Amino acid sequence: MELELRGGGFLLTEVSPDQVYVREELNEDHKQLKRMAHNFMTKEVAPKIEEMEEQKDGVVREFMRQAGELGLLGLEVPEQFGGLDMDKASTVVVGEEVPRGGSFAVSYAAHTGIGSLPIVYFGTPEQKAKYLPGLADGSKIAAYCLTEPGSGSDALGAKTTAVLNAEGTHYRLNGTKQFITNAGFADIFLVYAKVDGKMTNFIVEREMPGLSFGPEEQKMGIKGSSTRQVILEDVMVPVENVVGELGRGHVVAFNILNVGRFKLAAAAMGAVHTVIETSLKYASERKQFGTALNAFGAIQSKVAEMATRTYMAESVVYRTAGLMQAGFHGLDLTGDCRKEAGKALEEYAVECSLNKVYASEVLDYVVDEGVQIHGGYGFIKEYPIERMYRDSRINRLFEGTNEINRLLVPGTLLKRAMTGELPLLQAAAAVSKDLISAGMGGQAEGLEALNQMTQKAKKLCLMAAGLAAQNVGMALQENQYVLTGMAEMVLQVYAMESGVLRAQKVQTMDVSEEHKAFVEKAATLGAYTAFNILEQQAKEVLCAVEKGDALNTVLAGMRKLVRRPNVDMIGLRQEISKYIIEKEGYPVNY
Template identity: 50%
Template sequence: MERAPWMRGGAFLIADTPAEAVFTPEDFTAEHRLIHEAARSFVEREVRPHLAALERQDWDLTVRLLRKAGQQGLLAAEVPEAYGGLGLDKVSAALISEALAQGGSFALSHGAHVGIGTLPIVFFGSEDQKTRYLPALAAGDKFAAYALTEPESGSDALSARTTARLAPDGRHYILNGSKQFITNAAFADVFIVYAKIDGERFSAFIVERDFPGVATGPEEHKMGIKASSTRPLILQDVPVPVENLLGEPGRGHVIAFNILNIGRHKLAVGCVGGMKEAIAEAVRYAQTRRQFGRAIAEFPLIQQKLADMAIRAFVTESMCYRTTGDIDRELSADGGPADGRDAARRIAEYALECSINKVYASEALGFVVDEAVQIHGGYGYIEDYPVERMYRDARINRIFEGTNEINRLLIPEMLLRRAMKGELPLLQAAKDVEREVFNPSPDEAQGVFAAERRLLTVGKRLFLYTGGLAVQRFGQALEGEQEILAALADLAIEVYAAESALLRAEKAAERGGGRAEHQADMVRVYVREAFDRIAARSRDALAAMEEGDALRTHLAVWRKWTRYEPVNGKRMKREIAGRILAAGGYFA
């Protein structure tokens, strides 16, 4: 299949994606909606009534609930049918993750099991390993955990000190070391453990709790996510059968990095569910809390907060399901993947977008829960109100799956790597933008969102112009200019977020219907606010790279590109808030 220009990871920065090509929540099938409803119903019926007990770390209850989830197929979505799973598409799996996110940090127990715990075996396991482990993991007869982080190696995972040495009998590897912050450690039966064979070759192993020498430490006393188990894993002369080596010796980094891609994507989808829950709580409180003789929902500043919260949720939802749809398309192309490794490779095509989603979604959730607490006032600081827990739980998402700082460094690194490998004509696009300074192309944006289209085009132009200058200015030394790299990452994130929301609104406008106007208002507000951030970030990056006459020349170009006519955001946000209040929570 010949790829269209927009059908590659990162191509959104240099090619226009047609609106009809993106997957949006409006494209959910009847089956997708049934799956989401089943997961949502499970949370309402089985999880939410027990949130207090789960917060007290009743692991027997957690295990019982996970087993019930297994009985209802909520652990089997991404396990192939041949191994007892359902073999569903990634949209279905994402909808389950989104729904489970409204079950407090029980969602982490579920997510760690079905995601980073099980998927390494799905993608990289041998036929024997899949047959031995996947049916039990899909059914909820056994539970999984992922053991990568160590006390001395967090973001620098490849510096792990845990070792694996082949025993004299040649039948076992002997593992020694410790892992830290292991989700599900209290009750997991199976651990995906990374260790260096002979202290050098970074590799992955399937380690069972019952193997001699496996132990866990005490629960960590965490700020939030208290309903999830987090303990150290201790390995002391643990004999692991050689057939439990996952993948190839010395190729553990391939498994780790691919699973992190998936973990980042799943985390972002979970943030969507968290935002929707926080908005519902904020609306409920704002409509019942009365001050100065009326509900605080009637005050414009409260309405502005609700509108901003809803807009962030809309944008995040649009991004996440766009990426999910792209991954599903990649997985179904050319007859589908040849095996699990091929499936992981296809997902890695959108590793860049997974990092973008992770950073944006985790920070958007942080913003939304913070505003939800603010709307509650002093009551938002009291444990009796759900937003207090939501606020504490949300903070970890900016640290999980690679800190947002690490992901901000990865985004430009991945783009440049793809450019150097000839997979993305990024540098040529940057040169074209440089030439356009002197020979501007005519403005071709048309339609109901013509103004937003123009701003998005300029946003991409600013990324390419700023990035091109950075490559020229620093060359190989750009790796050490972390502030510039983070600025470029922010530009790419803002472009992807704005474009995803715009494409969804364009698609909705084409279809018509009652929500098209609501989406249009959110997009008109958001694109302008995002553009202001893009403009400011690029200006500051230019000032960090040049000075004097050279800087003045660049800023003259910047000023020419960044002029635009604002809209009445106040009026639009009041209308957005009015619709959110009428609906009793988030809707799009």
């Protein structure tokens, strides 16, 4: 596998535009699928959001059935088992539309992602034949049961047990699972329990004796989704319902969470589109001092920043979709592919965590600004932005908190460096050596200047990571202050490069000149914003791991890397906001 295509490999090599997948490459099949999902969500689901919020019995389940009829539940299920077997970009375009139905998106994501995919990727052919057709057509709904009252991020600290009976035919499961989405109406539960202290995944059916449920949780947001405890008291589960390998349920759990994080990012991105549309509509109709809100510079600046962060987030998500699609190329999901699937999912653990963190935080920023644009009305239930604000908050907790995901990034990269999978430390040493004698180099313009900035950003990230590993040693894995700083640098590099490469690629594509201009401006504003954050984080990390004269030498080298051409960021915001306001929303191709 080429270095760039290795998970985390983007840090160590210069990536070309033709190596990344971008939104503008969506084909007509993708667009048709997106239009179908859009129509279903806006015409069927969205009008019933209030009924779902009140948890009117049967509403969500009926919409899940309809989604199954349309094929929206089986996008990643092989055709042999009733699915459509579509690519990762297809899951993104649908994932973007589902949030238009409010918290229905949560039920949908829990079912199609972490609920069904353990069987798709790790199930036996017999399990796939038995369960996937129903999961694909909506006659069966899935739930994922990992979290417990005493173990959230510490999933391996779970207490639920599974004991084999004397006959060797069934496992007896006992324990309680907490915060389980779809628990109120799911038919199939992917339950994680310990066999002789080792995590194992089981398929548990609702009708099995001993399975019961707590009351619905009264949540801050996503009120239309079902969230309950799942209680197992001597539930007898057949041995053939073990998913993956006995005692290796953590492989299933963590790898499924990887793809779940990627899918969550797509949904967050879709929610952002809706928030921007809603906010722009209000800003065009609401007048203050005799002038529409969208005519004020302070509001326009917010719109520009909202649109730019959205551009960067979708650049990250579509790039990752391309990587994951390439990683799954040639994988036969109809048979026993658990080892190959596990490797493919694990490969991009870093990128999936980056997707989840970046997109969920972009959504939280955008919806917060959406409320601000609405002013006092944004705090009133009558206006949809109030619900959007509450619903967005869960995304930084779902699929592992953003803090846990940030820590996973440097932890995974350093682990791969130690095992020789990624020459991370060698690259960091080379950067430090080069900085001693390196000159300024020529100053490019336009997108090429952004590309040069990206390469400098990578070097800065590598320099900080290398010095941290060298000076702190094994204690680094316990220093979460430094690790989170390193994670933020990697996050900004990935977003920055994704946005720049997309803009470079778009310039060669058959798209409108106004769209080419928009992506170049958004990439420029996004890249400079990312570099500013990166510079601050790098300085904090370096000051934490170096002292005295050595620190002064390192900071002198850093100053060479952070030099960059000046740009009129205010002017960019003015031009971006003008374009977005004219379009009455973020530009999305249907």
